[in-house]
Amino acid sequence: MTPQILTPLLDVLDIVGVAIFALSGALLAAKERQTFVTMVFFALFTGVGGGTVRDLLIDAPVFWIRDPWIALVCFSTALLAWFTPTRWWDGKLLEYADGLGLTAYAVLGAAKALSYGVPPVPAVMMGVVTGCVGGIIRDVVAGRPSIIMGPELYVTAAALSALLCVLGDALGLSREPVWIVAGLAGFILRAAAIRFKLGLPAYSREA
Secondary structure, three states: OOOOOOOHHHHHHHHHHHHHHHHHHHHHHHHOOOOHHHHHHHHHHHHHHHHHHHHHHOOOOOHHHHOHHHHHHHHHHHHHHHOOOHHHHOOOHHHHHHHHHHHHHHHHHHHHHHHOOOOHHHHHHHHHHHHHHHHHHHHHHHOOOOHHHOOEOOHHHHHHHHHHHHHHHHOOOOHHHHHHHHHHHHHHHHHHHHHHOOEOOOOOOOO
16 A cells, blocks of 8 residues: 655654664663763664564664764764763653653554554554564563563553554544644653552463
8 A cells, every 4th residue: 555645744753763773772872881882773673673573563664774863963963972971861751761661662653653554553553562662672682670570551552642643543633633632641651660660460460
């Protein structure tokens, strides 16, 4: 199926998501005292990991292969991390920024999946994949526990944004307002989880 043409708003969400996730990857490499080449590598696969998996699954051209700006954004964020002290990025600021990138990417992933004719439920899953997989790859390569292995509301925030995006499309609502509301709703949930340490109940039954 020929995809619909996506709007400039989704292009903005794409760049925002890539930049934030690339920065998180580069900063992790910086905190591990890695080389600049390693920082660029971490920035790249963290920034494009989720979108790459999404595009492969929905049979779309891999977005960063055709768009030279994406690799440049990843390189630039690695450069920024290289020339700034890691203490500048300590605290909750990066977590909130990561939450913004997470939900922006979730909306982008769901909307792009819908444009390629993916049914609603898999489209929601593609939103979650787009938002979460890059960070998962980053943590696995770095040998650290992934945030999805805890009860904190992370995947849930991405799922909320993707779900609202798909529901708005199913109801025939105007796309841009739906995307904005969906992204904000997921971000508010993620911000509340950061601020108040909200989480889902963990499995507690004995074997």
